Amino acid sequence: MTIKLGVPSKGRLMEKTFDWFGARGVTLTRTGSDREYAGAVDGVEGVDLVLLSAGEIPRELAAGRIHLGVTGNDLIQEKLVQWDQKVEPLAPLGFGHANLIVAVPQCWVDVDTLDDLDGAAAAFRARHGFRMRIATKYHRLVRDYLRRGGVADYQLVDSQGATEGTVKNLTAEAIADITSTGETLRANHLKILDEPPVLESQATLFRSRVAAKSDQDRLVLRALIDRLGV
């Protein structure tokens, strides 16, 4: 057995993760061709690198197929029921910052708070005969947030990409999505509600609470965690 470390398999998230580990004396590298998802770990013995889509890392941690994993806490909290019983956050990595927010058209000058959103939703339903549609892929987090905020008369519609375009395309009235700078929102004539975000997210190193470990694995994990200083 070895300790399995899951990290995002491509893009800036992968590069920044490699940098973060590298700065702590653990060198992660992709091996083989550019297209092959294989990797190596140097600087500590007994650790395997597993390259995965960031969206699959929560599931792999919860299933215990990887011992450590790097992903956003937005994905952990959306995808895992009672996430804190399945994984433990070891360290925020200081990049991949993004907020999960609710945004409405800029032209809705009368809507700035959840209280307004609820009022507008009631009137919208009475006028149009269906519940106000909010496009998102974060169904659980957003539903929880809106319930706590006392918003009624809305419905979530699934949007797995280009969510900011749904309002203009008349498939939703508002959206809930991840944003870091808000630029895409502005370009699509949307504004963020003047409320605390649904969630503040960043890339985080998580430990699986359920992955099986031999005594040897425990030592390796201890050594890795010591080396990383987390």
Next chain:
Amino acid sequence: MLQGQPDKSRARRAAEIICDGFVADGAARFETDILLPAEVLLDLYGEDIRARAYVTSDPERGEMMLRPDFTVPVVQYHMAGDGLPASYTYFGEVFRKQEDHPDRRSEYMQVGYEAFGGADAAVADADVFGRFSDVLAPLGLRAATGDIGILIAMVAGLRTTEDRRTALMRHIWRPGRFTALVKRFAGLTPVPAARASLLALDAPLPDSSVMIGLRSEREISTRIDALRADAAQAPMSAEDVDLISAVLAVSETCPNALEHLRDIAVDLPGLLPALDRFEARCEAMAKRGVDVDALPFEASYGRTSMEYYDGFVFGFYSESRPDLPPVATGGRYDALTRRLGQGREIPAVGGVIRPDLVRDLGGLA
């Protein structure tokens, strides 16, 4: 801790016995599909039901839902018929996600009894409660009762604007939001800065070049007019805020609760018709042999349930197993028959028992 797999055949047997008892008293057996069209349920219960029911899809029929309860199908069945008074009993599996309580069963049996068209609501309420009370008597459960009709009457009787009463009425089932609105209307929380600056503008409407989405400029201006009108109104009085708190805090035996609410009604006379109904129900219950003098009444009971109860509500709980969900719940849902009745409405009251929990608690024998 996992409860383990439900012993389905034992729960089914317990369900059959209870159901047979209702049939012997004249109820008709009702059966319905497990896979139900999601649209009616979603329209009725909103997004909350997605968090609690299993939604799946059929390539031809669209979104379908694994039966979260029998109430909607039984109401639809009755409303499609001749409309004469009738009572129904049923049992079968229902499915509820348990994200907040993963230790609870997500598939379990329900036995139900629903009575439609009882001309005397007090008698019908007392009869349903009495039946459930009789069936469950061997378990020694604690009963809880309430009356959403009293809360509706409370809101309808407030001395404030129609818009404010409508907003409060909409949120009776969301206690947190209800309280926030009361405070806002009473001027106890500051107006949000964005709202204040919007109302300070002469012409706050957006530049039409950036209009996007289905919600039109007209709808936006209509809401701004409503906000302006509301801002010009006097805040709701401190007395009314106190009356709301006093009503919601009532929690004592039925006779004491009635007396207490009658005291409150001196300053909130709109409560009186609902209190007369409460009193008539207490009398009907006593006549049916229910120990009303010892029966608890909580004015806030039933506010957080997802169901469409709009009158009498009740539940039965195990005091020795506070970890369990209620063993039985029920209430009056006249408004639901109006929503599903396409113009017709029929008074309706009923409830469900969980035979698996009955078994867990030792059974009825």
